[in-house]
Amino acid sequence: MGELPLYLIRHGIAIDRELFSGQDSERHLTSQGEKKTQQIAERLVDLGMSCDLILSSPLIRAKQTSEILLNAGLADEIQYHDALAPEGRFGDWLQWLDQWRAQERLGLALVGHEPDLSQWAEVLVWGSSRGALEVKKAGIIGLHLPSGDPVGQSTLFWLTPPRFLLGKVPKV
Amino acid sequence: MGELPLYLIRHGIAIDRELFSGQDSERHLTSQGEKKTQQIAERLVDLGMSCDLILSSPLIRAKQTSEILLNAGLADEIQYHDALAPEGRFGDWLQWLDQWRAQERLGLALVGHEPDLSQWAEVLVWGSSRGALEVKKAGIIGLHLPSGDPVGQSTLFWLTPPRFLLGKVPKV
Numbered sequence: 001m002g003e004l005p006l007y008l009i010r011h012g013i014a015i016d017r018e019l020f021s022g023q024d025s026e027r028h029l030t031s032q033g034e035k036k037t038q039q040i041a042e043r044l045v046d047l048g049m050s051c052d053l054i055l056s057s058p059l060i061r062a063k064q065t066s067e068i069l070l071n072a073g074l075a076d077e078i079q080y081h082d083a084l085a086p087e088g089r090f091g092d093w094l095q096w097l098d099q100w101r102a103q104e105r106l107g108l109a110l111v112g113h114e115p116d117l118s119q120w121a122e123v124l125v126w127g128s129s130r131g132a133l134e135v136k137k138a139g140i141i142g143l144h145l146p147s148g149d150p151v152g153q154s155t156l157f158w159l160t161p162p163r164f165l166l167g168k169v170p171k172v
Numbered sequence: 173m174g175e176l177p178l179y180l181i182r183h184g185i186a187i188d189r190e191l192f193s194g195q196d197s198e199r200h201l202t203s204q205g206e207k208k209t210q211q212i213a214e215r216l217v218d219l220g221m222s223c224d225l226i227l228s229s230p231l232i233r234a235k236q237t238s239e240i241l242l243n244a245g246l247a248d249e250i251q252y253h254d255a256l257a258p259e260g261r262f263g264d265w266l267q268w269l270d271q272w273r274a275q276e277r278l279g280l281a282l283v284g285h286e287p288d289l290s291q292w293a294e295v296l297v298w299g300s301s302r303g304a305l306e307v308k309k310a311g312i313i314g315l316h317l318p319s320g321d322p323v324g325q326s327t328l329f330w331l332t333p334p335r336f337l338l339g340k341v342p343k344v
Contacts, residue, residue: 047336125304132297134316134329144306157306159331164219 004101006124006154007051007109008117008141009069012037014061025059025085033137036162037065040138041072043165051075051107053100055093057084059113065138066111075109084112090120094151117141127152138162176273178296178326179223179281180289180313181241184209186233197231197257205309208334209237212310213244215337223247223279225272227265229256231285237310238283247281256284262292266323289313299324310334 013033020027029037051074056066058080066078083093100108110117114135121141122129135141142158185205192199201209223246228238230252238250255265272280282289286307293313294301307313314330 046339126298126302130298130324132327134327152302155304155306156331157333158336159328160336161329164330164332165336167218 002147004145004150005107006143006145007049007107008121008135008143009065009109009111010114010117010135010137010139011057011059011062011065011111012040012068012138014137028060029064033061034064034068037068037138038072039166040140040162041069041074044069044140045073049074051109052077052105053107054078054109054111055084055096056080056111057086057088057113058082059085062111062113069109069111075107084110084116086113086116088112088116090123093120097150121156123152124150124154125152125156133159134161135159136161136163140165174319176317176322177279178315178317179221179279180293180307180315181237181281181283182286182289182307182309182311183229183231183234183237183283184212184240184310186309200232201236205233206236206240209240209310210244211338212312212334213241213246216241216312217245221246223281224249224277225279226250226281226283227256227268228252228283229258229260229285230254231257234283234285241281241283247279256282256288258285258288260284260288262295265292269322293328295324296322296326297324297328305331306333307331308333308335312337 012029014027014029054066054069054075056062056078070078081096083089115131118133118135119129121133121143124143139161140158143154143156145154184201186199186201226238226241226247228234228250242250253268255261287303290305290307291301293305293315296315311333315326315328317326
């Protein structure tokens with residue numbers, strides 16, 4: 001069991017809580033949110049990002065985000081886990097992770113919500129969270145998890161607002 | 173004195189220590205290092221990044237990096253400070269920062285070396301460093317510093333390997 005790249009991806013722009021009459025879990029991406037998430041997904045694939053699995057929050061806005069990422073070719077499979085829902089249990093996810101890593105699989109993306117995702121990242125990297133990571137909608141955190149216990153032992157190699165992945169760039 | 177965006181930028185790819193007969197402070201960027209730094213600089217300006225000042229390490233490889241950033245239009249001025257040299261004094265820079273911020277100036281980029289830059293960033297964000305940030309050559313860290321003492325009080329909004337700023341991207 002070697003080092004694992006872990007991507008934590010916040011769902012795209014969803015319809016406002018105030019403007020939506022249904023349950024929070026049913027809130028969906030806006031058409032702008034879908035379009036931007038699609039652009040981000042294509043950019044990530046072009047950058048060479050590839051995962052075995054997307055583990056996603058079961059809420060609609062996260063599910064839609066995960067499906068866009070899957071269809072763009074970022075991963076082969078989506079699974080849903082309640083730990084990724086808002087205020088989900090980090091400990092439950094750690095247990096899941098342990099079993100998943102035992103299968104020698106490579107590359108995992110989590111799709112979920114704030115402030116949970118950035119707090120999880122801080123706990124993995126620094127052992128505790130002070131809410132010091134700014135993660136926009138469709139923003140991405142990239143960690144390297146060591147073999148063994150990742151809590152307070154992981155490293156951060158990427159944190160980007162989505163807009164820094166788009167727009168005009170120099171040719172290489 | 174409001175929130176300050178602070179960019180910490182590692183110098184570009186320089187000639188290998190083993191292949192260079194002069195002093196370490198004289199090591200210069202390779203032609204590939206110059207080209208890549210130029211591409212990164214243009215991309216940063218296209219993304220809207222703009223600073224009043226680049227505060228740079230006085231070592232040649234950092235000076236060259238700072239000049240490329242200046243010429244691309246990222247900032248109006250370069251100043252050099254020994255605190256940005258390898259193993260420079262963080263406390264000296266904090267004193268400098270206090271005076272500089274009193275002038276109500278906006279947007280500061282530091283150009284320097286690893287592991288110093290990422291350690292400084294960790295101290296600004298979490299109050300201490302465990303070497304948990306991975307910063308490649310010409311890589312960038314973006315922080316927001318609050319008004320008042322920034323140590324352990326800043327937030328991280330950006331950390332990117334330079335290659336994630338280049339290459340093919342979707343049109344927006």
